[in-house]
Amino acid sequence: xxxxxxxxxxxxxxxxxxxxxxxxxxxxxxxxxxxxxxxxxxxxxxxxxxxxxxxxxxxxxxxxxxxxx
Numbered sequence: 001x002x003x004x005x006x007x008x009x010x011x012x013x014x015x016x017x018x019x020x021x022x023x024x025x026x027x028x029x030x031x032x033x034x035x036x037x038x039x040x041x042x043x044x045x046x047x048x049x050x051x052x053x054x055x056x057x058x059x060x061x062x063x064x065x066x067x068x069x
Contacts, residue, residue, distance in 0.1 A: 015059060022051045
């Protein structure tokens with residue numbers, strides 16, 4: 001079935017879950033920035049930013065593929 005994964009979840013649900021987890025982690029890092037050493041905060045923030053960029057790229061490709069079909 002289009003838009004479904006093998007385990008029965010829809011790809012949209014997985015994408016939203018991916019985004020929510022990334023944003024929650026970003027909020028956690030920002031909230032603890034006053035208590036964490038700044039190099040660790042920068043590393044964690046950078047990792048989450050990369051995660052969000054990857055998410056955006058995957059979503060853009062997915063939407064472009066569905067438009068063509």
